[in-house]
Amino acid sequence: MDPSAEIYRPQLRYRLVDEAAYPREELAALNSPVADLFRIEKSRDWLEVRSSVHRLGQSIPPTEAPLRQAFETWLQKVILPRFGLSHEEASATHTLEELETMLADSIDRWNREIREEGREEGRREGRQEGRQEGEARVVLRLLRLKFGSLEPEIEERVRSADADRLLEWGERVLTAESLQDVFRG
Numbered sequence: 001m002d003p004s005a006e007i008y009r010p011q012l013r014y015r016l017v018d019e020a021a022y023p024r025e026e027l028a029a030l031n032s033p034v035a036d037l038f039r040i041e042k043s044r045d046w047l048e049v050r051s052s053v054h055r056l057g058q059s060i061p062p063t064e065a066p067l068r069q070a071f072e073t074w075l076q077k078v079i080l081p082r083f084g085l086s087h088e089e090a091s092a093t094h095t096l097e098e099l100e101t102m103l104a105d106s107i108d109r110w111n112r113e114i115r116e117e118g119r120e121e122g123r124r125e126g127r128q129e130g131r132q133e134g135e136a137r138v139v140l141r142l143l144r145l146k147f148g149s150l151e152p153e154i155e156e157r158v159r160s161a162d163a164d165r166l167l168e169w170g171e172r173v174l175t176a177e178s179l180q181d182v183f184r185g
Contacts, residue, residue, distance in 0.1 A: 033059050033071065040079060049079065050103045057096035068096060075099050133159075135166040142173040143182065154179065 001009070019038040027035045027042070036056035043049040053075065060068050072094060080099075083106065094102060136159045143150055143158070158169070169182050176182045 031055075031059055033067065037071070037074075040075075046083065046103070046106075049083070050100060053096065053100045053103060057100060060096070072096055072099065128163075132163050132166070135163060135170070136161065139166050139170045139173070142170060143179070146173055146176075147179055150179075154183075157183070 027039045039052040172182045
């Protein structure tokens with residue numbers, strides 16, 4: 001910039017506010033939109049976001065329409081997309097109260113989805129454990145038939161082995177001349 005234009009450059013002062021410097025407990029005790037914004041940014045889960053949005057709606061009076069609109073826009077553009085809301089859901093114009101309701105509905109849906117995913121994951125894990133137990137029983141039976149009674153350490157080793165290892169040991173039983181041949185390598 002030309003030095004002669006320096007007098008026309010705006011001289012702005014600012015104050016840096018580090019949201020990370022505020023402990024969560026201190027933010028919870030404050031009743032201000034900025035504290036609520038910081039709480040939302042530091043939220044650990046959906047329910048905490050919803051609670052903070054509710055507090056935000058209460059801390060900004062209806063007479064402060066531009067401030068409410070600024071927070072509504074920020075929530076729609078920054079926070080809602082973080083929670084995987086569709087672009088249409090997040091970008092539609094909503095009041096703070098509507099955003100709170102939308103979050104409540106979304107939280108209920110997300111919780112249902114998580115529970116269902118957990119059930120399905122549990123079923124998959126249960127099936128896998130059942131298969132592995134069955135494979136371990138077959139390997140143990142083959143070992144007993146070929147080599148007689150087994151030491152408890154050998155039985156525990158077989159029961160705790162993964163599926164690939166059990167398959168490998170099961171194949172080796174057929175050609176092994178000793179237990180050491182089965183478990184080599």
